[in-house]
Amino acid sequence: xxGQDNVRPDTARRVLAAVEELGYRVHAAAASxxxxxxxxxxxxxxxxxxxxxxxxxxxxxQAAAANGYTVSTAxxxxxxxxxxxxxxxxxxxxxxxxxIILGVPLELESPAMRARTxxxxxxxxxxxxxxxxxxxxxxxxxxxxxxxxxxxxxGHKTVWHVSxxxxxxxxxxxxxxWEQTLRDRGIVPPxxxxxxxTPESGYRAGRTIAAIPEATAVFVSxxxxxxxxxxxxxxxxxxxxxxxxxxxxxxxxxxxxASPALTTVRQPFEAMGRAAALRVIAQIEGHEAVGxxxxxxxxxxxxxxxxxxxSVS
Amino acid sequence: xxGQDNVRPDTARRVLAAVEELGYRVHAAAASxxxxxxxxxxxxxxxxxxxxxxxxxxxxxQAAAANGYTVSTAxxxxxxxxxxxxxxxxxxxxxxxxxIILGVPLELESPAMRARTxxxxxxxxxxxxxxxxxxxxxxxxxxxxxxxxxxxxxGHKTVWHVSxxxxxxxxxxxxxxWEQTLRDRGIVPPxxxxxxxTPESGYRAGRTIAAIPEATAVFVSxxxxxxxxxxxxxxxxxxxxxxxxxxxxxxxxxxxxASPALTTVRQPFEAMGRAAALRVIAQIEGHEAVGxxxxxxxxxxxxxxxxxxxSVS
DNA sequence: TTGTAAGCGTTATCAG
DNA sequence: CTGATAACGCTTACAA
Numbered sequence: 339x340x341g342q343d344n345v346r347p348d349t350a351r352r353v354l355a356a357v358e359e360l361g362y363r364v365h366a367a368a369a370s371x372x373x374x375x376x377x378x379x380x381x382x383x384x385x386x387x388x389x390x391x392x393x394x395x396x397x398x399x400q401a402a403a404a405n406g407y408t409v410s411t412a413x414x415x416x417x418x419x420x421x422x423x424x425x426x427x428x429x430x431x432x433x434x435x436x437x438i439i440l441g442v443p444l445e446l447e448s449p450a451m452r453a454r455t456x457x458x459x460x461x462x463x464x465x466x467x468x469x470x471x472x473x474x475x476x477x478x479x480x481x482x483x484x485x486x487x488x489x490x491x492x493g494h495k496t497v498w499h500v501s502x503x504x505x506x507x508x509x510x511x512x513x514x515x516w517e518q519t520l521r522d523r524g525i526v527p528p529x530x531x532x533x534x535x536t537p538e539s540g541y542r543a544g545r546t547i548a549a550i551p552e553a554t555a556v557f558v559s560x561x562x563x564x565x566x567x568x569x570x571x572x573x574x575x576x577x578x579x580x581x582x583x584x585x586x587x588x589x590x591x592x593x594x595x596a597s598p599a600l601t602t603v604r605q606p607f608e609a610m611g612r613a614a615a616l617r618v619i620a621q622i623e624g625h626e627a628v629g630x631x632x633x634x635x636x637x638x639x640x641x642x643x644x645x646x647x648x649s650v651s
Numbered sequence: 652x653x654g655q656d657n658v659r660p661d662t663a664r665r666v667l668a669a670v671e672e673l674g675y676r677v678h679a680a681a682a683s684x685x686x687x688x689x690x691x692x693x694x695x696x697x698x699x700x701x702x703x704x705x706x707x708x709x710x711x712x713q714a715a716a717a718n719g720y721t722v723s724t725a726x727x728x729x730x731x732x733x734x735x736x737x738x739x740x741x742x743x744x745x746x747x748x749x750x751i752i753l754g755v756p757l758e759l760e761s762p763a764m765r766a767r768t769x770x771x772x773x774x775x776x777x778x779x780x781x782x783x784x785x786x787x788x789x790x791x792x793x794x795x796x797x798x799x800x801x802x803x804x805x806g807h808k809t810v811w812h813v814s815x816x817x818x819x820x821x822x823x824x825x826x827x828x829w830e831q832t833l834r835d836r837g838i839v840p841p842x843x844x845x846x847x848x849t850p851e852s853g854y855r856a857g858r859t860i861a862a863i864p865e866a867t868a869v870f871v872s873x874x875x876x877x878x879x880x881x882x883x884x885x886x887x888x889x890x891x892x893x894x895x896x897x898x899x900x901x902x903x904x905x906x907x908x909a910s911p912a913l914t915t916v917r918q919p920f921e922a923m924g925r926a927a928a929l930r931v932i933a934q935i936e937g938h939e940a941v942g943x944x945x946x947x948x949x950x951x952x953x954x955x956x957x958x959x960x961x962s963v964s
Numbered sequence: 965t966t967g968t969a970a971g972c973g974t975t976a977t978c979a980g
Numbered sequence: 981c982t983g984a985t986a987a988c989g990c991t992t993a994c995a996a
Binding site for chain 4: 653677678679680681682683684685686687
């Protein structure tokens, strides 16, 4: 049954026939008790219905299935404490997960995490900084740079920034890169406008922006927020992109159907999920890589929410 | 350790101290081999990044965690065959799932499924017809009725329908109810316009509708499609809701931020997920219900994409 | 209240 | 190539 070849064909046939006849099925718990392997991948996610989590999940599932792994998910509340994450980690470990993918902003470098990752491999799925986990992560700084430079190249004098939830590490990384990119061009960054990923928070940020006549270009940290932001701008009588250009991040399925269609920096969530899963699997099995690693480079998608500023056009 | 009370306090303390000191943790596989229980819930989902799946998932996780269950997910490709679903079911069973939630249009009544559900309880998570699984499912017919009647009550002469993917059972149920509701008011239903849940398909349907001057009211089977549809209408120079009213289904997070904000029939996905999980858990544990059952009634949310027809207003 | 022992259903090793 | 047997780490029933 395990597919070894030191069995007489006839015997194998007889065994398989018996399996069929008796409806025999291996008992996973017994098998993993005996073999010491579970082939279970754990995933920690924050309890959210955001597009990014869902898309990430399909990538993870895909890679897991392709390699004979099964995935077990533990959800923690949004904004949960580090302790809650560690607890989820322990739950997953106890349940037999051989490797764990963190879809949450859990610092891999803390002592508590270090202790854990020594016995069971773990990786940040998305939004990992380049330093933390070399060449497979999505470079959040590149995302911000792509967005800001697109706007600047269009002729805008400066770029405002609506950031995501502070809780997430990529928020800070993008903010820093936004600031840096502006400074590199000799521009003093305007004050940052904080938000929290939700369309509602984007809407609120939009009202703030609308009250600033000189704001002509905005870099918003997610498409979801961009929807809210644009709505607020329209309500204030400011046209997008004629009065203000906006570029966001993610390229969710609906981005192309916003009014106007969003110019956005695509994050390849599925590929990121696949890459994360392949990475832990490689660690579990102790080799370098499984299959080919999907590319996770962010990409600027230019649509209709950006244009040169009025004065220039 | 199992929390029984027939132990001298002092002994318990000593045991717990040892647990702590040695870093002892129960081995789940060994435990479930011995006890015959895994406390694992299986979920079969189609591999998609749609909002509904994600939201459903958070509900399932919530109820599972609250009852000490862990969830294991198996993804199947969208439009997969019934065999693929059955295979996923088997995979989950083999892995020890004590109950399975189907987030897919798998007929529970087929002989193959019957054979399986006899040994491990299963339930359709979402989109279940009332007949199949009495009072906890979402009544797809009520959804269609709510939408169509709202439009008719506004004064529209008839209502066109853009349906979801045929693959899903709720598609047919909604189409039937749309048709029935019209007939009940003595209206002959116009031809149905088929689509497949994606914004793209909604866009295509929108072009079709735009070419029909007498169409003033549309019932679209998902918010995602409504985004595409409205975009197409606008491109054709038809205003929403002035020229055509549209009501959709789901009330996704972005529905309120569409232009115009969508009038939609809300499906309480999280509650549905919670209800589904509670249902299987109840079956597993052999009692009637665990905790209070969340209500899963659909609800019409009136926003700005509907209005009386021009001729009437 | 505590200690003991018999499984649970596999895998893996080893002698034939 | 085949068959027998000892773990794997826990739960549970029962004896003390």
